[in-house]
Amino acid sequence: MSNQPLFRKVLQVGLVVRDLEATAQRYWEQFGIGPWRIHTIDPANTLSMRYRGRPVQHAFRAALANIGELTLELIEPLHGESVYNEHLQRHGEGLHHLAFGVDDYENARQQLQARGCSELQSGRPYDVNDYAYFDTSEALGFVTELNSAEAPGKSFPPPEQTVPPASHSQALTRMANTSVPRAIELLDVQRSHVLLALSNSKPGSDRDFREWYLGHFRRTVLGMKGVLSGQQYEAHEVDISGGKYPGLPYRYLGLYDLSVDGAQDANPIIEQVRTLHDRESSAQQPATWLYFPASERVGRAPVTRPSLLTIAFANAVGDREDELREWYATRHIRHALLIPALVSGQCFVRTQFQNPGSLDPDYSMIAIYEQEGTPEEMRRTFETLPPGALDFPAMDLTRLAEWVYRPCVPT
Numbered sequence: 001m002s003n004q005p006l007f008r009k010v011l012q013v014g015l016v017v018r019d020l021e022a023t024a025q026r027y028w029e030q031f032g033i034g035p036w037r038i039h040t041i042d043p044a045n046t047l048s049m050r051y052r053g054r055p056v057q058h059a060f061r062a063a064l065a066n067i068g069e070l071t072l073e074l075i076e077p078l079h080g081e082s083v084y085n086e087h088l089q090r091h092g093e094g095l096h097h098l099a100f101g102v103d104d105y106e107n108a109r110q111q112l113q114a115r116g117c118s119e120l121q122s123g124r125p126y127d128v129n130d131y132a133y134f135d136t137s138e139a140l141g142f143v144t145e146l147n148s149a150e151a152p153g154k155s156f157p158p159p160e161q162t163v164p165p166a167s168h169s170q171a172l173t174r175m176a177n178t179s180v181p182r183a184i185e186l187l188d189v190q191r192s193h194v195l196l197a198l199s200n201s202k203p204g205s206d207r208d209f210r211e212w213y214l215g216h217f218r219r220t221v222l223g224m225k226g227v228l229s230g231q232q233y234e235a236h237e238v239d240i241s242g243g244k245y246p247g248l249p250y251r252y253l254g255l256y257d258l259s260v261d262g263a264q265d266a267n268p269i270i271e272q273v274r275t276l277h278d279r280e281s282s283a284q285q286p287a288t289w290l291y292f293p294a295s296e297r298v299g300r301a302p303v304t305r306p307s308l309l310t311i312a313f314a315n316a317v318g319d320r321e322d323e324l325r326e327w328y329a330t331r332h333i334r335h336a337l338l339i340p341a342l343v344s345g346q347c348f349v350r351t352q353f354q355n356p357g358s359l360d361p362d363y364s365m366i367a368i369y370e371q372e373g374t375p376e377e378m379r380r381t382f383e384t385l386p387p388g389a390l391d392f393p394a395m396d397l398t399r400l401a402e403w404v405y406r407p408c409v410p411t
Contacts, residue, residue, distance in 0.1 A: 037162055038163065198248060226266070
């Protein structure tokens, strides 16, 4: 066997993940890795898709970020057979491949095959260049990727989305080039409102709905001007209140951080959310509720994001709205962290402007708690609290809703 060098340098480190945007956001927030450029690779834009020696149609999302001369790639499988689904099933999330630079792509392919490394998957995205994965896991401990040179006159299109959003990245770039940024420049990257988009699939259409909801819908909303970030959830089957308080009549919940100049400037985003639902045959009409922060986030970030959420929807008794707001934002949000499963909390107040869609926002305040424990653990904790420990006379318990939501991921 020849010991002549086959690889010239490492070009890329690739990881397979279940939630690409959440992972990219975590890398950005905690380690400053980014910005991330996101593309969806599917049969509509990729030629010659093959998996383990046979033609295949699959789709995945890829996010790319540069660290010096190295590219870090996150890959989230969407549907169809692929090495990425295979990796998640066998090993879970984590390192999948290294991409190497070679002098001659076709010769390197032949050399790997001659050394007993079978070709696992290949394709030609955007008709720009070819990629191929080879099974070098036994010899090297990871999969090897090779890429051909880009075709003359061809180039990859702009990303469909970035993390952080493009306006956020541009603002950060401007600020990095300025010793003291102008205060107004910070507005592009600071949240002013949070939009709750509540959705249901039509009967018998949940599979199609989830594919659209986590795919086209998600990419479109997160690419809109004024949308800083977002995460999608679904209602958990466990009722932490034991039937004491109801949930909302929607299975799916999208939480989107906005940066807009007043509530009415969020209306184009809301209208687009509703238009997207109108055009999707598997979706029912959504409810779109707008709130603004009424407190700082207290506590700490969960170890893993996105985490489970507990959301409480509250109202005041009679005309005691101001009293409830002050208590909720300065006392209750802190006291709730006595429950070990909850690690952070923040209060939000309903805006005067609303374009609510299929259901009016009948709750003047909401509290969003990130949690690490299970809903069952929360229920057991509630049973140990003194009666009324988290109640307040100004809160109308007859108009309180509460539920746990988990991150919505492809099935």
